[in-house]
């Protein structure tokens with residue numbers, strides 16, 4: 001199987017699966033609701049980020065590999081980002097390989113520890129098992145990343161909603177750079193929820 005990464009167009013050529021998220025799909029993500037409404041007024045149906053992926057199967061012994069392209073911009077002071085998730089099988093890891101543009105991988109452990117990894121052309125980011133992850137485009141061009149993760153991982157988006165967002169937000173610092181700011185709406189996860197994440201979906205069933 002041979003595929004080609006197109007870093008300019010932000011596509012995995014030859015991959016059959018594609019999905020896109022428009023700004024209209026991202027309600028509730030950003031801190032500045034007024035700025036988000038203003039963005040929707042003119043750009044509701046525009047693509048915020050898109051994914052092309054090769055999905056060879058749905059079991060742990062296969063790898064899903066794909067390319068994410070995120071457009072640049074901000075909602076108020078907050079940089080454009082993906083919804084973010086933990087894997088539904090939370091013990092599954094993921095790698096990201098920067099292709100073009102400049103971004104960050106914002107990672108949060110169930111206990112609320114934060115790690116931020118820079119992603120640029122050629123950089124490799126390893127997201128360990130059990131870490132929530134969200135990509136942020138801090139540049140002024142498209143951010144394009146290759147990713148790969150075990151094919152049975154799945155995505156759980158509820159973990160971020162239940163905690164009132166991720167613990168920090170990535171904001172413009174007013175000097176052309178970025179800064180992390182605490183999210184005042186973030187609620188710590190209970191010991192029981194953290195234990196459930198570590199026990200895995202089979203234990204819950």
Ligand SMILES: O=P(O)(O)OC[C@H]1O[C@](O)(CO)[C@@H](O)[C@@H]1O
Nearest residue numbers: 051066068082083084085147155
């Ligand atoms: O799934 P989200 O959080 O909307 O963000 C998309 C990103 O996560 C992935 O689904 C992979 O886990 C990629 O397609 C992409 O980088």
Ligand SMILES: [Fe+2]
Nearest residue numbers: 087094133149
């Ligand atoms: Fe993931």
